[in-house]
Amino acid sequence: xxxxxxxxxxxxxxxxxxxxxxxxxxxxxxxxxxxxxxxxxxxxxxxxxxxxxxxxxxxxxxxxxxxxxxxxxxxxxxxxxxxxxxxxxxxxxxxxxxxxxxxxxxxxxxxxxxxxxxxxxxxxxxxxxxxxxxxxxxxxxxx
Numbered sequence: 001x002x003x004x005x006x007x008x009x010x011x012x013x014x015x016x017x018x019x020x021x022x023x024x025x026x027x028x029x030x031x032x033x034x035x036x037x038x039x040x041x042x043x044x045x046x047x048x049x050x051x052x053x054x055x056x057x058x059x060x061x062x063x064x065x066x067x068x069x070x071x072x073x074x075x076x077x078x079x080x081x082x083x084x085x086x087x088x089x090x091x092x093x094x095x096x097x098x099x100x101x102x103x104x105x106x107x108x109x110x111x112x113x114x115x116x117x118x119x120x121x122x123x124x125x126x127x128x129x130x131x132x133x134x135x136x137x138x139x140x141x142x143x
Contacts, residue, residue, distance in 0.1 A: 004084035017048040
């Protein structure tokens with residue numbers, strides 16, 4: 001497969017990842033999070049990330065094998081010589097967007113978890129040793 005075609009395939013997978021991340025963002029923004037849908041999205045993200053890792057490993061190995069050297073400099077040289085520098089830059093832009101969106105989704109999830117923990121801590125403080133035992137069942141004499 002040519003480098004240009006390979007970069008196109010990588011971009012398609014990154015675009016799929018972006019779609020999943022956008023859907024995840026919308027699910028996290030809902031008042032009541034659909035946990036099952038969130039699980040599906042996480043599984044889809046993991047599959048896309050695994051595919052991207054495989055594609056990137058293949059591309060990087062070919063880059064080295066062809067004598068372009070490692071890292072971004074080698075990738076730029078290879079893309080320039082294969083006349084697909086625009087495809088390389090476009091892929092990088094999509095990947096950076098995916099990285100930022102994934103980070104934002106992680107922060108949103110962290111805020112939700114923090115809020116849930118605060119609610120649980122509050123409930124624990126106001127009901128400590130009054131309503132429920134350590135097993136979560138009502139204490140005897142309360143029913």
